[in-house]
Amino acid sequence: MKHFISRRVLLVLLAIALIASPLMAQGQKEDESSVTTLRFLQWWATEGRVEESLEGLIAEFEAENPEYEVELVSLPFGETKTQIVTNHAAGTIADVVGLNPPWTREFYDLGILEPLDDYMANDPNFNKSDYFGASMAPINGKTYLAPYNTLSFFLYYNVDMFEAAGLDAPESWDDIIMAAKKLTDINKNKYGFSLSMSESAAGNGSILSLYPLLYAANGRTLVDGRYSVQTDEMVAAMNLLRTMSENGSIMPGTTTKTEPMVYEEFSLGNIGMMISNDGHVATLAQSAPDLNYGIMPIPTIDGSGKAELRHHGWDMGMPAKGKNKDGAWKFISFLHQKDNMERAGLEMMKNPSMYGIDAPEGASEKIVEVKGYFEEYAMVEELMEMPSASACWTELTKAGMQIVDGSKTVDEALAECQKAWDRILGQ
Amino acid sequence: MIDTNLQTNKKLRNALEAFSFTGPSAIILFCVMLLPLILVVVYSFFQNMVVENSPFVGFSNYMRFFTDPDIFKMVRFTIVFTIGSVFLHLAVGLLLAVKLNTNINRFALSIFRGIFILPWVFTAAVVAVAWQLILLPQGILNSMFSVIIGQRVLVNWLGKPLIAMGTLIVVNAWRGYPFCMTSFLAGLQSIPESLYEAAQIDGAGRSQLFFRITLPQLRPVILSVVLLDAIWTLNLFPLIWLLTGGGPLSATDTIATFTYRYAFVDYQFGLASAAATIGLLVTMVFTVFYVRKQKVD
Structure with missing residues (x-):
């Protein structure tokens, strides 16, 4: 019987504790509720x-x-x-x-x-x-x-590689093509240029490389109230990538590499040029403090006029x-x-x-x-106001992939992309 | 009268007792499993449930899904990927299970079992990162080929549509065979030794033992494993998304990557719900077969 009573007492105490603990917590909460x-x-x-x-x-x-x-x-x-x-x-x-x-x-x-x-x-x-x-x-x-x-997006270039090849920083897109070719040495795993055109990344190829090139050429995607990729400047940007790809100056893996992978190769000194935002100045200072590199606005197509920066x-x-x-x-x-x-x-x-x-x-x-x-330079931001922006830039990335791997001509790829944009945007 | 009341009370008490045991689980199952499924089906009939006051659009999301320009590529890869993966899982799993079911040194056997089960231990993210490093043009696989051939090999294993399709099947086969292997191994260990002894006395050779005894005895296990594996492969998402993102050019899209892209790239949650519902229906066909088979067994 004694044993039974002690169990009952124990149960009562437990019940009191169970009921009291939320109340105590409530009191504590009331004290903290001012924060x-x-x-x-x-x-x-x-x-x-x-x-x-x-x-x-x-x-x-x-x-x-x-x-x-x-x-x-x-x-x-x-x-x-x-x-x-x-x-x-x-x-x-x-x-x-x-x-x-x-x-x-x-x-x-x-x-x-x-x-x-x-x-x-x-x-x-x-x-x-x-x-x-x-x-x-x-x-x-x-x-x-x-x-x-x-x-903003800039052209990063490896100063040591440029100096070793007797090159100056590029002043036009022809200079980029020429430098990329001269810097490439496949046997040493050195390439003139690298970019990401992977569909798997959240921020993929076109916004990282194509838009910066487009704005450097003073182009736009919103032309006369319609979003378009079939502009002279976009064609020029795609032709630049196509030419470098045909020359073998772009590091293989464009369609699978993500931005961090491209950055990693640049920090290792395997790439002559890449287009990236200036946020990487901070990361390079930590990960590759000895890398001798330069950062500059992407030049205009022929080096004349003033380029614009992708914000x-x-x-x-x-x-x-x-x-x-x-x-x-x-x-x-x-x-x-x-x-x-x-x-x-x-x-x-x-x-x-x-x-x-x-x-x-x-x-x-x-x-x-x-x-x-x-x-000094004007910054451009079109995507901020563009409906379904990520679906559209993914389509542009696909066009870039086809152009870099040579499976479609620039005109074919851009026409297909335009069709997709028109469908997505209902324009 | 009193007897009837007592009986009714007893029945009620029994029912209440049964409910008190099963009720909590049933409620949890309903909230966690069934309710989300029902909601997804409901959402598929609305334009975009994330937006307030989204209008009812009937079957319009389903129409959009079936007229997606990339749907043919998605269906093609889903079929090829599922059949290819399940076949390889089956073949590799069976081969290794038979090899592990031999009377060799027990210590060596446990080491091999540990090694062969390793791909199953890693999460999809780890597997994806590891294989990315292996498969990059500057990766380990090309370096190995370069050493063997004596000249630089730069195959982009995940960057060309057809090659990427094959590569993904191989990677998924590597990741998924241990499940088949362990299931088959358990099945093999339950086959009575006397069957083999009797067959050997009758003069059966190694291949006859395999095709006449091992395979027929394993058939129930094989069927169950194939159905389960098909269901899992159809719904596979993280490995594909992390390795290729459904690319290049939608060549490795499955219904899972399609659904994710609709939801988190295009932000079309109605369309994503329609795609998820279609995926659910396809998976249910395999599930019905599986459940039926389990009942028969």
Whole structure:
């Protein structure tokens, strides 16, 4: 009997503990409820130095705004885009998201983004005219991106390989063809040029190589209100790739290699030239500090006139289904304060999207050089406003693949791509 | 009267007791398995469920799916890939199972079993990265051929449509044979030794032993494995997506990569749901055969 009673007592105590623990937790929760967690989903912090910089800025934001704490959610670039869409559908989207300009129109069409105009207008610290215009282009009259870091696509060239071959930096596309041929030595696994035309990557071939070439030639895809690939400049860009491919100057594997693989080969000194964004200045500083390379705007077709740069950005946006929009804007606004942008630019080795910020003291020579190009050259961003952009650029990548591997002529491949664009865009 | 009430109460109690045991599992199964399937079918009749107030479009997503310009390539590769993979899984799995079912040193046998099962241990992502490094034009495979031939070989194993199709089948065969091998090995070990002894006394040779005893005895296992393998291969996604992304030029697209592309490249979730529903129906045909076969056994 004694034993039975002790079991009963034990059960009662257990029941009390079970009932009391959620109540105690509730009390604890009430104490903590004054702190709101803001989730910031982005791909930026997958780069070590950027993560450190963001964590420092977040700590300062939390100290200034004790009512908020920021959770940094970092995913690979392609995965970030997928997660934003799925989280939007599931209603679990973060409060602030990192955005890449080509995603904007697609996210707008899916109703993912909140217009930022009112937040910007009501914030005394935020002035639209302080920022490079490329990311601020409105969609149906409204702004959806807060520009943070600006990047562009450039021609990277291996200075040691160029000097060994007695070559100067290319000034026209003929120079690129000639240099690529001269730098290629298959037996030593050295190639003049490399690019990615893989369909498997989130950001694939055409946006990495073809669009930068198109804009260098002052071309556009939106011509007279219609998206077109059958333009003289696009034909010239494809012919450039075709000629280098026929000369054997492009490293094999174009149709399977992803951007990181091309970058890896360049950092190993196996490639004479590649087209990539200036974000790789920071990664090369870490992974290949001894690589002697140059970075320059892609020349125009014949070397005359002024090339334009394909804009690329690390921007920020606010989801329409976000639960803490005021807090989210407070955080965006904090990161956009001039001193914070200056500091982040130096720590992240990126150029902030703000006018009037000089390349910071201590910044690498390449960052200073790139900053100069941003001021000198116009930046173009068409994909930001293009509906179904990723489906369209994937079709352009397919055209590029067929041209590089010689299975279709430039005219045939572009005609097929145009047909696909017309179908996708309903134009 | 009292008896009837008691009986009714007992029946009710039994039913409640049965439900209390099976109910939680049934509810979980419904929420986790059945509900998502039903929702996907429902979504396939709407334009794009991610967008608010998406309109009902009837069978229009199905029409779009069947008129996709790349559908022929997708169907062709799905059939070739499934048949090729299942055949190779079967052949390699059976061959290795027979070899492992011999009376050799037990320690050596366990080492070989461990080695042969390795491809099954790795995740699809690891397998994809490893094979990418092997198959790149500057990869290990071409380097080996270069050494053997004495001149530089630069085959793009994943970059040309026809070659990529064959390569993917081989990679998937490498990854998938251990399941067949272990299943066949279990089947082989359950064949009574007396059958072989009797046949040998009757003068049967090695090939007769294999074709007259081993294969017929293994038939139930082979059929089950083939059906299961066909279902898994039809739905295979990560290995293909990570190795080729369905390319080059949609040559290695399957219904799984098609569905993913509709959803996360084109953001057409209605169309993606229609493709997923078609995939579900195709898989169900194999599942019905499999379930029937299990019932017969």
